[in-house]
Amino acid sequence: LAIAGAGRDKRRRDQALLRLRGATVDAVLRLAAAEAVVAGVGGAILGILLAALAANFILGVSLLRSAAVPLLGTVAVAGIALSLAAILIPAWRDARSLSIAGARRPIGNDRAPLWARFYLDLVLLALAAALYWRSAASGYQVVLAPEGVAATAVDYTAFLAPVLLW
Incomplete structure (x- = not known):
C-alpha cells in the first residue's frame, strides 16, 4: 500500500x-x-x-x-x-x-517538511555524538542495578545519547 x-x-x-x-x-x-x-x-x-x-x-x-x-x-x-x-x-x-x-497538478505541498528545512535530523545526530563523547570521556558507565549498593547515582545525560541517535 x-x-x-x-x-x-x-x-x-x-x-x-x-x-x-x-x-x-x-x-x-x-x-x-x-x-x-x-x-x-x-x-x-x-x-x-x-x-x-x-x-x-x-x-x-x-x-x-x-x-x-x-x-x-x-x-x-x-x-x-x-x-x-x-x-x-x-x-x-x-x-x-x-x-x-x-x-x-502535483499532489500535496512541494515544500520540504519543517524538520528537513531546519536540518533537525543532523542537529539531533550531532547532539547524540557530543553527549556520547562527553559521557565516554568521563569514564561513566551505566549501571542500572549494582549489587550490594544501597544507594545509586545515575547520570541521566548518559541516556540522552541513544535517545537522540534514535
Missing part, C-alpha cells in the same frame, strides 16, 4: 497524459488494473518466497508444503486485492472527478 501510494502522483500525471492523447476512461482503468495485478502477483510471489525462506532458516519449518497451500493462496489473493484497491480506486476516482489540467 505504501509503494502504491508513493507512485500515485506519477500515475495520475501519466493517466492525464493518456487522456490528453485520446484514451478513454475505460482504457485508462484497464491499464491501471493491469498494473495493479502485476504488482499484486509479483508482491505475493516475492512475499511468499521470503516468508518460506525465513520460516525455513529461523523456525526450521517448511512453509511450502501441501497443508499450507490454502493459506498461502488466501494470502496471495488478499495481496492482489489490496494491490487492486490501492491502485485502481485512486485511478478511478481521479479519472471520474479531475480534468486533465487538474490531474497534471
Whole structure:
C-alpha cells in the first residue's frame, strides 16, 4: 500500500497524459488494473518466497508444503486485492472527478517538511555524538542495578545519547 501510494502522483500525471492523447476512461482503468495485478502477483510471489525462506532458516519449518497451500493462496489473493484497491480506486476516482489540467497538478505541498528545512535530523545526530563523547570521556558507565549498593547515582545525560541517535 505504501509503494502504491508513493507512485500515485506519477500515475495520475501519466493517466492525464493518456487522456490528453485520446484514451478513454475505460482504457485508462484497464491499464491501471493491469498494473495493479502485476504488482499484486509479483508482491505475493516475492512475499511468499521470503516468508518460506525465513520460516525455513529461523523456525526450521517448511512453509511450502501441501497443508499450507490454502493459506498461502488466501494470502496471495488478499495481496492482489489490496494491490487492486490501492491502485485502481485512486485511478478511478481521479479519472471520474479531475480534468486533465487538474490531474497534471502535483499532489500535496512541494515544500520540504519543517524538520528537513531546519536540518533537525543532523542537529539531533550531532547532539547524540557530543553527549556520547562527553559521557565516554568521563569514564561513566551505566549501571542500572549494582549489587550490594544501597544507594545509586545515575547520570541521566548518559541516556540522552541513544535517545537522540534514535
